[in-house]
Amino acid sequence: MKTLEIFSGAGGLAKGLELSGFKHAAFVEFNKHACASLAENFDPKRIFFGDIKDFDLSSLKQIDIVAGGPPCQPFSLGGKHKANEDSRDMFPFAIRAIERLAPKAFVFENVKGLLRQTFSDYFEYIILRLSYPDYAAKKGLNWEHHLDELRSIDKFGYSGKKYAVTFKLINAADYGVPQTRERVVIVGIRTDLCIPWSFPLATHSEDRLLWDMYITGEYWDRHTIPKSARPILTPLLKEKAVRLYAKYGMFEPALEPWQTIRDALTDSPDPKSNHGIIDHVFRDGARTYPGHTGSDFDWPSKTIKAGSHGVPGGENMIRFNDGSVRYLTTFEAKRIQTFPDDFVIKGAWGEAMRQIGNAVPVLLARKIGNELAKKILL
Numbered sequence: 001m002k003t004l005e006i007f008s009g010a011g012g013l014a015k016g017l018e019l020s021g022f023k024h025a026a027f028v029e030f031n032k033h034a035c036a037s038l039a040e041n042f043d044p045k046r047i048f049f050g051d052i053k054d055f056d057l058s059s060l061k062q063i064d065i066v067a068g069g070p071p072c073q074p075f076s077l078g079g080k081h082k083a084n085e086d087s088r089d090m091f092p093f094a095i096r097a098i099e100r101l102a103p104k105a106f107v108f109e110n111v112k113g114l115l116r117q118t119f120s121d122y123f124e125y126i127i128l129r130l131s132y133p134d135y136a137a138k139k140g141l142n143w144e145h146h147l148d149e150l151r152s153i154d155k156f157g158y159s160g161k162k163y164a165v166t167f168k169l170i171n172a173a174d175y176g177v178p179q180t181r182e183r184v185v186i187v188g189i190r191t192d193l194c195i196p197w198s199f200p201l202a203t204h205s206e207d208r209l210l211w212d213m214y215i216t217g218e219y220w221d222r223h224t225i226p227k228s229a230r231p232i233l234t235p236l237l238k239e240k241a242v243r244l245y246a247k248y249g250m251f252e253p254a255l256e257p258w259q260t261i262r263d264a265l266t267d268s269p270d271p272k273s274n275h276g277i278i279d280h281v282f283r284d285g286a287r288t289y290p291g292h293t294g295s296d297f298d299w300p301s302k303t304i305k306a307g308s309h310g311v312p313g314g315e316n317m318i319r320f321n322d323g324s325v326r327y328l329t330t331f332e333a334k335r336i337q338t339f340p341d342d343f344v345i346k347g348a349w350g351e352a353m354r355q356i357g358n359a360v361p362v363l364l365a366r367k368i369g370n371e372l373a374k375k376i377l378l
Helices: 013-017 032-041 091-101 115-131 143-151 206-214 220-221 235-248 328-335 349-358 362-376
Strands: 004-006 024-028 047-049 063-066 105-111 161-170 182-192 317-319 323-329
Touching: 004 013, 004 091, 004 115, 013 032, 013 063, 013 362, 032 047, 032 182, 032 349, 047 161, 063 220, 105 362, 115 143, 115 161, 143 220, 182 362, 206 220, 206 323, 220 235, 328 349
Parallel strands: 004 024, 004 063, 024 047, 063 105
Antiparallel strands: 105 182, 161 182, 317 323
């Protein structure tokens, strides 16, 4: 099955889909550093470096899946919140790809801010345009009036392609990613295929991590942490433990525990040591201040972000149990985003972290890809 990757970034979604068995026909990416990363990890001949407006969709044949992350700045909680009024809103070009290529399915990922109440009408418009990609707006008709038409599309005798579109706010930590990362995932399946879709079930839980930490101690035992070095059980933690035990009794939570930074880096050498890992370089200067405290070593990482103008924030620091902090290395950030260790991210540290922060966690992409492959190949 062939995919077109649009707004590919460094290729987190692409790598996950590849591991699910999909073959990439083309990548479209505007950022030169991300393209350099793509060229290191995928077939360079399939990479289009440039504006999606200039990409010739007619050059592709029999695309089964269109996938990508349309730029999220128009909807980001940390952005200007302009949505459709933002020139970086690329959803219209994602819709154009669906209209022209008629794939069996599509997968798009975007920030949680897409679901903000202030964007609700435009988000509904996106979903309806993806559902009825052949029903374009008449010349001169703005999106609000087009939305009104789409809401009543049955009256117009629509006979074009139709997709069953579903979306879900997903926390990557619930799927085994060592990071609390909430993103909206949109999946559409062409209705003539009569394929039911449901998102893969969560496999990991916060309750199980807390259980393993504060009921059985299995988490600390697994990492051979002596009792003297374990966090002090504060009144708040004691209260959580009591509530957990009351909830589950003698039976442990069914899912696997959320993965922590310690879990992800358990076999990772000290970046100051002579380890020979090219992208595992210690970076000095990490500091804490209110709102910039780093990610606790024994908890899933905070969401790794691209940061304003590519400058990472406190989410890109590890906070150890003694209160000390240091920046994540590129190698460690890849681990937290579940990239393979040999996946190459090009660019200096700040640029590499920007690409990693913009990526879809590979493990999450693979689980969604596995579900898609299973459904489409039925």
